[in-house]
Amino acid sequence: MDFKDFEIIYKENRVKILDKSKIESNLKDIIGAHSVSTKEIDLLAYTRGSTLIGFNWDIEGKIASLPDFITWPESVEQISEILKLANKERIPVIPYGEGSGVVGGAIPLYGGIIIDMKKFNKVIKINDKDLTVTAEAGINGMNLERYLNARGYTSGHIPQSLYISSLGGWIAHRAAGQFSTKYGKIEDIVLGMELVLPQGEVINFKTIAGASTGPQFDKLFFGAEGTLGIVTKATLKIWPLPEKKSLISYAFPTIEDSFEAVRKILRENIYPAVIRIYDKFETARHFPDIEKAKDKVMVIFICEGNSELVELEDSITKEKCEANMGVTCGDSPVKHWLETRFRVTETSSMPPYKIVFDTIEIASLWDNAANIYHLVLESMNKFKGVLMITAHVSHFYPNGVGIYFSFGGVPSKGQSDLEFYQDCWDTTIKAVLDAGGSIAHHHGIGINRSHWMDEEWGKAMDTLRKIKKVLDPNNVLNPGKIYVNTWQRGDN
Ligand SMILES: Cc1cc2nc3c(=O)[nH]c(=O)nc-3n(C[C@H](O)[C@H](O)[C@H](O)COP(=O)(O)OP(=O)(O)OC[C@H]3O[C@@H](n4cnc5c(N)ncnc54)[C@H](O)[C@@H]3O)c2cc1C
Structure with missing residues (x-):
């Protein structure tokens, strides 16, 4: 397969680099010939990060976008010199860690130089x-x-x-x-x-x-x-390292009951290291063998640290769960989670069936957390083509939560994967904003959320854009992200 066989999704904004060989030679002067590549195989490895719709594109022979140069600097001075060159020649530079970002943050939308940070590994x-x-x-x-x-x-x-x-x-x-x-x-x-x-x-x-x-x-x-x-x-x-760990799980009749139990634990200034609430759909998916959790909301906890404190946290956690309709399910659901917590096969198993799948995490205060959960499910279930919408809640504060939605569905006739994907994202984010939540908890903005930043930030977004202009007047660092207020719709 050759580049010309791939369809490039985001190709509108690609910066034209007139004398590529001159830039390549400048880069080699800065970091050495062995640390610069323009080989097709290398360029292909840096096209999409881990944006989940990328799995669908892989199958369809599409790539998100193509960088022009891959670089592996090993000193701060080299990075500084690459940026000076990029400013002089007006070439985009995209920092790259491990490419696991899921919102398109590392996609080289405008082409340019990838700075892979792998040699900064000590x-x-x-x-x-x-x-x-x-x-x-x-x-x-x-x-x-x-x-x-x-x-x-x-x-x-x-x-x-x-x-x-x-x-x-x-x-x-x-x-x-x-x-x-x-x-x-x-x-x-x-x-x-x-x-x-x-x-x-x-x-x-x-x-x-x-x-x-x-x-x-x-x-x-x-x-x-x-x-x-x-x-x-x-x-x-x-x-x-913690001296002691205690593994606890409870099943609750409703998501509201589980929220109340967890809120009351945190209100005591008790912080279990892990708390995970699975709505009844995810409980059925992840814990099908736990009889007491059938049609219920499973919550798992890990308290860890100093032994005496863990014992106290353990007993207060259990007391609050039981006071809020919780039924104990023992430690086996937590052991199951510990064994499977790095497994993510569902993300890659859906595209072969032409299903578009993704996850969207958002933030909320306690006061409207349940409302946001229900509103997103309601809005997404009404949306044509959506086959599943489920959630778990895995990051907690005394004042609020991070909720993590997963959706899957199939585009309608005449609709592309990308259009369906973007409409699902917009439906979810709109429901979250309507209910007073925040558009992201920990995956960031990237391409997927930048057009919602004005609504999220209000007037402060104008100030943020001015700061970007002052720090990066030539817009070389990762252009097309955060500050752009329209969806990058791509060509398909
Ligand atoms: C299976 C899976 C599970 C995940 N689980 C979690 C999770 O539990 N929690 C969570 O928060 N996220 C999770 N993520 C998302 C992802 O791992 C995070 O967003 C992570 O922070 C990205 O790190 P990276 O090194 O892979 O960055 P990349 O994907 O390489 O880059 C992401 C962004 O960071 C920028 N960047 C990278 N390195 C630098 C640098 N040195 N300086 C400045 N900018 C830089 C890039 O330009 C890009 O905009 C998950 C993703 C996958 C695929």
């Missing part, structure tokens, strides 16, 4: 007294966690994509791990970082536990998705 140091680890931003999540575990620590950040994502990608999308209720999201875990700004300047936010040094400027770069800078290094909180 742990720099652990500080036991400060309880911190400093690592390069391209480090693979599993490699970092294994390194920590072998020395008696954890970062507490265990996303389902642990094996296929990087530290820089987590910061770029404000990721959340499965244990986030206790340890926080990545923006709660990172204490300091180094970045290369769009025009090549290097800045450092020093590692500090708390400070009052003017605006909290570093926060601007969490969730910036490679549009405001490239993260090269970060310092994270770490924790000693």
Whole structure:
């Protein structure tokens, strides 16, 4: 197969690079010939990230978009030089971690230079007294966690994509791990970082536990998705490995009952590391053998840490569940989850049946969480072609939740996969905004949500666009994301 055999979805905006061989040679001067590629096989590997509709495109011989150059720099200075070249020649640059982002953040919409961060893969140091680890931003999540575990620590950040994502990608999308209720999201875990700004300047936010040094400027770069800078290094909180774990599960008659139990646990300032509420559809899918959970809402908990505290958390968690109609299901559902938690076969098993499948996570305060859940299900069930819409809730705060919807369906006659996919996204996001929720909890904006940013942010979005212009006047860093207010509809 050759490039000409593929249909490129997003080809309208591709930047024309007049003298490609000159740019290739400039890049080779900066990072060495062996660290630049224009080979078809390499370019193809960087076309779509893990956007789930990409599985449908793979089968149909379509690719999202094509970069022009792949680069693997190994120093901050090299990244800085590549950005200076890109500004001079007005070529887009797309930072790339491990390509596990699911909203199209790493798709090279306008072509250009991919900066793959894989060579930034080292742990720099652990500080036991400060309880911190400093690592390069391209480090693979599993490699970092294994390194920590072998020395008696954890970062507490265990996303389902642990094996296929990087530290820089987590910061770029404000990721959340499965244990986030206790340890926080990545923006709660990172204490300091180094970045290369769009025009090549290097800045450092020093590692500090708390400070009052003017605006909290570093926060601007969490969730910036490679549009405001490239993260090269970060310092994270770490924790000693937990002394004890307790595995708990309860089945509830309704999602409202389960929400009440969990809300009341958190209100006591008790933070189980893992809490997962599965609506009755997902309970049937994931726990078909648990008799007591038939037609019910399954909730699993893991409390972990100091033994005495875990015992207390265990008993308060159980007490609140039982006071809110919960029926204990023992530890086997939690063991089942622990064994299967990195398995995601459903995402790739649907496209061969021409089913378009995806997940959409959103955020809500407690007050309207149940309302949002029902409104999304109602809106999606009315939408032509939708075969399934289900949810689980896996990130909790004393004040609110992150809800994770999964949908699957088939386009109507004459409708493309992409149109159906985009309509499903819009139906869900509209229902969330109508009910007062927030459009994303931890997957980020990428292509899929940028056209909702004005509604989400209001006037503040104008200010954010101005900041982007100041930092990146030539719009070289990851163009087409976050600030663009229309769906990139592609050609099909
Ligand atoms: C099976 C599966 C399970 C998942 N589970 C979770 C989960 O539990 N929790 C969760 O939060 N997410 C999850 N995700 C989504 C994904 O793993 C996260 O969004 C992750 O943070 C992306 O990291 P990455 O290194 O793969 O980034 P990439 O996909 O390579 O890039 C994502 C974005 O980050 C930018 N970027 C990458 N590196 C840098 C850098 N060093 N500096 C600046 N910008 C950069 C890119 O330009 C792009 O915009 C899952 C995805 C899959 C496929």
